Amino acid sequence: MSQEISGISLEDALLNLDELAASCNVSREWVIEHVQCGVLLENADSDPTLWVFGSQSLIRARRILALEKDFDSNPELAGLVADLLEEIEYLRKSSSTKV
Amino acid sequence: MEFKDYYKTLGVSRDASAEEIKKAFRRLARKYHPDVSKVADAEQKMKEVNEAYTVLSDPEKRAAYDQLGHGYQAGREFRPPPNWDTDFEFSGRGFSGTQASDFSDFFSELFGGMGGSAHQAHKHTRGEDHHAKIMLDLEDTYRGASRRLTLRIPRVDNNGQIKLAEHIINVRIPKGVHEGQVIRLAGQGGPGMVGTPAGDLFLEVHFNPHARYRVEKKDVYAALPVTPWEAALGATVTLPVPDGQVEVRIPEGSQTGRKLRLKDRGIPAATPGDLYLVLEVVLPPATTPKAKEIYQGMARELAFDPRKKMGV
Numbered sequence: 001m002s003q004e005i006s007g008i009s010l011e012d013a014l015l016n017l018d019e020l021a022a023s024c025n026v027s028r029e030w031v032i033e034h035v036q037c038g039v040l041l042e043n044a045d046s047d048p049t050l051w052v053f054g055s056q057s058l059i060r061a062r063r064i065l066a067l068e069k070d071f072d073s074n075p076e077l078a079g080l081v082a083d084l085l086e087e088i089e090y091l092r093k094s095s096s097t098k099v
Numbered sequence: 100m101e102f103k104d105y106y107k108t109l110g111v112s113r114d115a116s117a118e119e120i121k122k123a124f125r126r127l128a129r130k131y132h133p134d135v136s137k138v139a140d141a142e143q144k145m146k147e148v149n150e151a152y153t154v155l156s157d158p159e160k161r162a163a164y165d166q167l168g169h170g171y172q173a174g175r176e177f178r179p180p181p182n183w184d185t186d187f188e189f190s191g192r193g194f195s196g197t198q199a200s201d202f203s204d205f206f207s208e209l210f211g212g213m214g215g216s217a218h219q220a221h222k223h224t225r226g227e228d229h230h231a232k233i234m235l236d237l238e239d240t241y242r243g244a245s246r247r248l249t250l251r252i253p254r255v256d257n258n259g260q261i262k263l264a265e266h267i268i269n270v271r272i273p274k275g276v277h278e279g280q281v282i283r284l285a286g287q288g289g290p291g292m293v294g295t296p297a298g299d300l301f302l303e304v305h306f307n308p309h310a311r312y313r314v315e316k317k318d319v320y321a322a323l324p325v326t327p328w329e330a331a332l333g334a335t336v337t338l339p340v341p342d343g344q345v346e347v348r349i350p351e352g353s354q355t356g357r358k359l360r361l362k363d364r365g366i367p368a369a370t371p372g373d374l375y376l377v378l379e380v381v382l383p384p385a386t387t388p389k390a391k392e393i394y395q396g397m398a399r400e401l402a403f404d405p406r407k408k409m410g411v
Contacts, residue, residue: 004245004269007282007302012273012369023228023301055281059303062230063134070128085134093278094315 039079102177227289317372
């Protein structure tokens with residue numbers, strides 16, 4: 001029996017710029033471009049070394065990356081689709097049960 | 100191993116142009132997009148489409164596949180001849196290990212040697228990070244949970260071929276995780292090149308639908324059925340909650356839809372969420388003469404009209 005590995009929530013150990021880039025297998029320039037055009041990390045500081053990314057940013061970055069790759073989309077359009085998908089998820093969840 | 104007809108997967112002819120292949124891929128990528136598709140097995144379909152496109156969009160891989168697949172049909176038993184790929188020089192525009200774990204054995208048998216892990220979009224000083232989803236029950240987040248995961252990890256064998264190996268790990272999920280949160284498992288991603296550490300594994304948390312609870316961020320909602328007299332007169336009732344049971348005071352004069360907030364009894368994160376009990380007044384059935392008599396008595400005595408304000 002292998003030993004148990006403890007998981008750590010991203011919110012308890014946020015990712016920095018390089019960690020986010022590595023986890024999405026993209027360059028740090030890709031991340032910087034997407035933060036600067038406003039599709040990732042709202043209200044970001046102007047200094048990229050201060051940026052930190054949580055669960056939602058990671059999921060969003062991967063989603064935008066897939067949209068750009070699959071459809072040759074530009075960052076703004078991929079960002080818009082990601083916004084809509086997040087909204088759909090929220091609406092589906094709140095309408096899935098009667099409570 | 101079954102032969103895969105990548106042309107059929109994308110619905111294009113064998114002499115399709117690169118542009119036609121791209122168009123077909125995009126159309127299917129839209130159709131099977133896992134987040135919006137209504138097709139039942141969209142996620143699996145999307146993987147197949149991705150695999151087919153990875154091969155057919157790359158001129159080298161496509162040429163190799165065409166030569167090899169000549170005369171084969173989808174689903175037929177297939178085994179590539181030894182060293183079949185020696186005539187092709189692959190430039191290393193391969194695929195990432197993350198992709199490879201999604202692809203079929205057919206793909207990894209054929210293209211596993213073609214600049215797999217040697218290829219990286221970016222220079223890495225460590226193994227690749229991998230991503231997966233994990234389904235939990237709501238109760239798991241109240242207690243913390245252990246899960247046994249079987250991962251398909253691409254490994255480079257002695258011949259430089261990439262093979263998918265099954266890797267079982269036991270994972271401790273921390274208490275207090277919520278929907279959409281990502282858990283990081285250090286060193287459980289792709290293997291590093293010689294002398295470099297392995298990447299990490301990121302698990303995206305989702306909850307199985309629960310018959311009684313709905314989760315919104317860190318808050319949990321549950322219906323609380325009450326009798327008309329409990330709602331009207333007030334009462335103390337006992338009910339189960341995800342971490343045990345509680346006694347709740349129903350305020351006098353409550354109606355269906357009233358929310359009772361139990362502070363900090365939602366998901367037990369660092370800043371815990373709240374548990375909301377939504378009252379639902381349930382009428383006793385009027386199936387016996389006695390019950391009918393009581394309802395008739397109420398109708399006579401209470402002179403109550405809930406439609407009074409509707410002006411009829």
